Each structure stands twice: as structure tokens, then as C-alpha cells.
Amino acid sequence: MKNGENTIVLVIDDDTVIRQSIASHLSNEGCRVVLAGNSKEGIESFHSSCPDLVICDINLPKSSEGFDTLKTIFEENATQPIIILSEEGGTEDVIRAMRLGVSDYLIKPLDDLEILAISIENSLKRATMVEQNTRYRKNLEEINRELEERVEIFRMDQQAGRHVQLSMLPKPPQIINNFLFNHCVIPSLYLSGDSVDYQPITKRTVLFYIGDVSGHGSSSAFITVLLRFRIAQMRREYIRGRFATDLSPAHILHELNKDLLDTGLDKHITVCIGMLDNTNNYLEYSVAGHHPLPILYEKGKAAFIDSGKSSFPIGLVEDAEYFNTRLELAEDFTLFLLSDGILEHLEGGSMADKEDKLLDTITKHQGDFIQVKKALNLNMGIKVPDDIAMLSVTGT
Numbered sequence: 001m002k003n004g005e006n007t008i009v010l011v012i013d014d015d016t017v018i019r020q021s022i023a024s025h026l027s028n029e030g031c032r033v034v035l036a037g038n039s040k041e042g043i044e045s046f047h048s049s050c051p052d053l054v055i056c057d058i059n060l061p062k063s064s065e066g067f068d069t070l071k072t073i074f075e076e077n078a079t080q081p082i083i084i085l086s087e088e089g090g091t092e093d094v095i096r097a098m099r100l101g102v103s104d105y106l107i108k109p110l111d112d113l114e115i116l117a118i119s120i121e122n123s124l125k126r127a128t129m130v131e132q133n134t135r136y137r138k139n140l141e142e143i144n145r146e147l148e149e150r151v152e153i154f155r156m157d158q159q160a161g162r163h164v165q166l167s168m169l170p171k172p173p174q175i176i177n178n179f180l181f182n183h184c185v186i187p188s189l190y191l192s193g194d195s196v197d198y199q200p201i202t203k204r205t206v207l208f209y210i211g212d213v214s215g216h217g218s219s220s221a222f223i224t225v226l227l228r229f230r231i232a233q234m235r236r237e238y239i240r241g242r243f244a245t246d247l248s249p250a251h252i253l254h255e256l257n258k259d260l261l262d263t264g265l266d267k268h269i270t271v272c273i274g275m276l277d278n279t280n281n282y283l284e285y286s287v288a289g290h291h292p293l294p295i296l297y298e299k300g301k302a303a304f305i306d307s308g309k310s311s312f313p314i315g316l317v318e319d320a321e322y323f324n325t326r327l328e329l330a331e332d333f334t335l336f337l338l339s340d341g342i343l344e345h346l347e348g349g350s351m352a353d354k355e356d357k358l359l360d361t362i363t364k365h366q367g368d369f370i371q372v373k374k375a376l377n378l379n380m381g382i383k384v385p386d387d388i389a390m391l392s393v394t395g396t
Contacts, residue, residue, distance in 0.1 A: 007124065010034045010051035012042035012069060013085065014061055018110065022055065025113040026120075039069045046073055053120055053127075054082045057108075058093050066093075070100050079134070081127040083119050085110070103127070168228060170198055173369075175396060176206045178278045182369040183391040184378055186341075193220030194339045194389035195227055199235055201247060201275065207235065209273035210337040210391050212290065214313075223260075223267050230259055249273040249286035253314055253322040257288075260315030268315040272337055276393065283327045283335070288320075289313035291340050292355060297367035298333040302359045305335075334367030334394040341386035342376070367394065 009031050013019050016037070023033040034049045036042035039060060046054065054073060058066040066084075073080050082102045086094050094105050103123040110116055173182040181198045193213035200206050211227050213220040231252060238247040245251055252273060260269065272294055274285035285305075287293065289312050293304040308325030338358070346354040365371035369392040373379075378388060 007031045007053065007120075008034065008049055008051045009053050009055060009120070010036065010042065010045055010049060011055045012036045012039070012045075012060075013055070013057040014038060015057070018057075018085075018108065021110070021113070022116065025116070029117060039065045042069055043072055046076075052081070053123055054080060055116075055120075056082060056084055058084045058086045058097055058105075059090065067096070067100070070097060070102065074101055079127060079130050081123040083116075083123055168225070169196065174198070176200050177204060177276070178396050179206055179276055180394040180396050181208065181392070182394075183389070184373060186378055186380060186382065186384055186388045188341070188384050188387050191218055191221035192387045192389070193224060194341065194387040195224035196337070196389050196391040197228055197231065198391070198393070199232070201235060201238065204277055204279045206276050206278075207231075207247070207249075207252075207273070208276070208337075208391065208393060209271055210290070210339060210389055211269050211271045212339040212341075212387070212389070213269050214267055219265075220267065223265070223269065226259070226263070227256065227269060227271075230256055247275075248324050249275055249284060250322040250324045253286055253288050253311075257314040257317075257320055257322070261318055265315075268313040270313045270340075274335075274337075281329045281331065281395070283329055284324050285327070286322050286324055287311070288322060289316075292338055292343065292358065295336040295338075295358060295362055296327075296329075296333060297336070297362050298330040300363070300366070302336075302362035302367070304355070304359070329395065332395055334362075334369070334392055336362060336367075336372070337389075337391040339387060339389040341384060341388035342390065344386045345376070345378075345384050345388055367392075369394075 009026055011019050011022050011033060014037050019035050023035055026033050034045050034051060036045045042056065056066060056069055060066040070082065073082065084097045084102050084105045085108050086105055088107050097105065103126055104119045106116060106119060169185065173180060176198060177200055183196045185192050185194055185196060193215060195211045198206060198208035211224065213223045234243065234247065234252060234255060237243045253271060260267065270290040271288040272285065272290040274283050276283055287307050287310045289310065293307050295302050296305050305327060306325065309323035311322050312320040343351060343354050346357055361375050362372055365375060373390065378390060
């Protein structure tokens, strides 16, 4: 028996000859054998010796004595390896004992004690496996508890981050320099990599943009904070007369590109940024790899505006150039800027079909932000594969 050395075996049997025979054989195998002639002695020996394995006669003299012994042992150690000895023909007793959890059974008389040695070895192996599985399960339960705690902390951090992110967005709708602004941002996770903003520059001009950071989650959301901070900083410097040049959309993108590359982060942002002038009613804008292009609704029809000279997303190419394009506007117009998440949100068809659907929806609802938002099913309760942002500006 491979596991015999130093193994403690408790033998409970009222037959002295059988007890001595088993004890002699197991002692020769290197086991330490503890003997008991009845249930009471067996339970006492079980407590005092803490055996690795118990061999118990199921047919002890008193009625149910053998089963009572088994039940007592299993109540104290549910995984205790126990081999029962049964009289020939005691099938029902064997089945009952197996249901209690015994590891094996042998029929008396034991003519071949090598079979007993094999049964002990197998029972001990099984007990070792049960112990290992129990330990693994406890470890997994502990890991799961820790994981659940970390997920909860992460969820709370995400919620706090989302609250901060929402608090940084402008409160829609707003009228700035005779232009009505409205927007919605729907994150695919707690945090969004999409960002919008609109701020007055002078009494006649207003700056606005939509940005879509590569990737998802916290890292992308942090970049939106950097984007907002730097644009706000340039705006303040310009207002205070500390800006070296004109505050044009292309110049802002140029500065943002340098800033993002300097961080060394593996992130880029597609941006469409524009400046409206309410005196001459024109739009000056610059596109940094952003798709879809802005949609202009005027004279009863929606159409994508000319991209002008589009360039790379910011944070991607060091020597990227950015260009200003000017567009004359009708007195009544609405301009829509959307992130590319809207194209994943729209069902079916090719990319061209989805773009046509956008145009048709805006045309059908006459450029009304609320109606367009409703028609596109953009509400905070939906699940979306990618962040979605929509910004509109209307001449008033």
C-alpha cells in the first residue's frame, strides 16, 4: 500500500479475530492501527486518534449501531474516508451506507487482505482529491469575494467619474450669441469617450466642438477632460489677450495635437470644431478625421457639409496640418454634429444607407433636435456598442 506509512487507521469491529487480522496486515504495511470493539469505543477512539481512515463493521451487534457510528463520524467530519465491512447478502445496508458517504465497502470474511489494502489506498486518494477540491473551491470563493469587492469599488469609481464628467458638460439647451445649442451624450459604459462643448468667445462669436476619443472606458474619459481643459485654457488666454495668434479652429487643433502627443498616451481623438459669427452669419470649421461629417439643415433639406481639407485625428501624427473652412449660412439653419457611434447604433444596411437615414431623419423632423433625438432612439436607458454624442446648433 503506497500510502501506508504513518497512516492512522481506526478499525471498529466486534469480531476480535477480524480486528487482529486487519491490524496485523496493516501494521506490516506501515500503518498505525487503532482498534475498537463497539460503537462507543469507536467514537472515543475517533476523537482521540484523529484517524486518516476508518474501517467499520456495519453489522455491529446492537440494532443500527453501525449506522449510528457512521452518522456520528460524518456529522463531525463530512469528508472522513470510511470503508465499511458487510455480511454477504447485506445489499440494502451497503446502499444505505454508500448514500451516507462511505468511500468503499468490503464483504466479510476478508479472505484476501490485499483487496483491503487497495481499498484503503483508493479511499485515501479520493479523500486527498476531495480535500484539494474543497481547498480550491474555498480559494475560488475568496477570489470571487475579492473580485466582487473590487468590481463594486470600480463601479463606484465609475459612477463618481460619470458624475464629474456630466457636471463638466454644458447644461442644454443654451442660447449663446443668438445661437441655440443642444446636445446629448450616451456612454456605452459608465464613462464616455465622447465630448461636446460650446462657449462664447466674443459678443458675436461662439466656439463649439465634438470629440471622439479612441477606445472606451476610464482612459478615454480622462482624455476628454484633457481636451476640455486645454480648449477652455486657450479660450481664456485669448479673451485675456495672451494668445499669440487668432483663435481659429485649425490653430486650436494644432495646439491640441502637440499636447496629446506630448503626453505619450496611446490615444487619438477625432474632432470637428467650429466657430460661429452672428454678425456675418458664417461658420468657420476644421475637421480632424471626424466621421460622420456635420449635417446642415437649411431650406427644408439636410446635407453633409463639405469636409474642406480634412486632416488626421489629433494625437496621431506629429506633423499633421489642420485647415480652416468657411461656410456662409442661411438665416434659419440647424447644424448637427454626431460621433461615429450613431452609425453603429442604426440598424441594417451599408454605411451609405445609414448616412442617408440620418439625412432623411433630420429632414423629416425639420432639424428639430428633440424630435430627431426621439426618432433615433437616443435616450440614457439604451444599450449601445459605442459612445454616442449628438450636438446641434440652430440660428435664432
